[in-house]
Amino acid sequence: MxxxxxxxxxxxxxxxxxxxxxxxxxxxxxxxxxxxxxxxxxxxxxxxxxxxxxxxxxxxxxxxxxxxxxxxxxxxxxxxxxxxxxxxxxxxxxxxxxxxxxxxxxxxxxxxxxxxxxxxxxxxxxxxxxxxxxxxxxxxxxxxxxxxxxxxxxxxxxxxxxxxxxxxxxxSKIDVNLLNKYNMIRKNKRTGIAEVKDTICSGCNMLIPTVLIDRLNNRKELIYCECCGRILCKP
The missing domain is CATH 1.10.287.1700 (Helix Hairpins)
Known part of the structure; x- marks a missing residue:
């Protein structure tokens, strides 16, 4: 994406x-x-x-x-x-x-x-x-x-x-609403993006459900960590 x-x-x-x-x-x-x-x-x-x-x-x-x-x-x-x-x-x-x-x-x-x-x-x-x-x-x-x-x-x-x-x-290339959401996450969490390594969110070290991993692999939508709210991505 x-x-x-x-x-x-x-x-x-x-x-x-x-x-x-x-x-x-x-x-x-x-x-x-x-x-x-x-x-x-x-x-x-x-x-x-x-x-x-x-x-x-x-x-x-x-x-x-x-x-x-x-x-x-x-x-x-x-x-x-x-x-x-x-x-x-x-x-x-x-x-x-x-x-x-x-x-x-x-x-x-x-x-x-x-x-x-x-x-x-x-x-x-x-x-x-x-x-x-x-x-x-x-x-x-x-x-x-x-x-x-x-x-x-x-x-x-x-x-x-x-x-x-x-x-x-x-x-300037990012959707305004998405950018605002990303900046809000960064303001609260210091980082807005978190990699998923071995099904673990690198931002909060919590386990990511399999269903979210599958959706993340499809790269059709933005997936957020259910625990810390960061935008998830693959390494």
Whole structure:
């Protein structure tokens, strides 16, 4: 029966359409891209925090260098006063020597501080290079992944459009009343056609009476399962 063959063909295209639509849904909701995007954001935030920390250390390094210059200048002034011989007062000389010793201690501590700051800056520079390299790599992978997903999405959209066109073309060839009945069965049962295998309806797994099997074999009319209501066909 031509109408039954058209319905079977229609059912196949509906099933294919459902598969492609599900694949497209899963693709759009795939967590791989989302996880990669989150990792990129986390890495960028870490990079930003590290750069901010580095700038603060550089500011402190600059301040320490400025202080070191001031201390060295003060020592030069004290040494000039000590060695020019213009100061003869012993207490003042003793005071200047004490000040010079204190400044030397401060200078030593400041130089140590500067070295530590420079080490911190160097360590952060190395860490920044590592993170930036990682960020560049993960962005590249993410772009390739998104490109791949876009290609897959376009392919699925083309397949969906093709199936929808086939369905429209087939529906135009099927009797309107029969098509409405078939669509109603599909709406309630998810499938409108069921094959009969070894006298069993593949839709509901119930036994089909012999009289219906004989009528189905004659292919003169459409036969419906008495249990689930699906349109029956032979494998």
């Amino acid at each position: 031509e109408q039954l063959d058209l319905l079977r063909n229609l059912e196949e295209h509906h099933n294919s359409l459902k598969v492609y639509q599900k694949e497209l849904f899963n693709l759009k909701n795939d967590s791989m891209v989302n996880k990669t995007e989150e990792k990129i954001l986390d890495t960028e935030e870490k990079l930003s925090r590290l750069k901010f920390s580095q700038e603060k250390i550089k500011d402190r390094l600059k301040q320490s260098n400025t202080r070191l210059k001031d201390y060295n200048f003060k020592i030069e002034e004290i040494e000039n006063n000590l060695y020019k011989g213009q100061i003869t007062d012993l207490k003042q000389l003793e005071y200047l020597n004490d000040e010079k010793d204190k400044l030397k201690e401060i200078i030593s501590d400041t130089e140590t501080e500067i070295i530590e700051f420079m080490d911190e800056v160097e360590n952060i520079d190395e860490e920044l290079l590592t993170i930036e390299s990682f960020l560049e790599d993960i962005k590249d992978k993410n772009n390739k992944l998104k490109s791949k997903y876009r290609d897959l999405e376009e392919d699925l959209k083309d397949k969906i459009k093709s199936e929808e066109d086939e369905i429209i073309a087939l529906e």
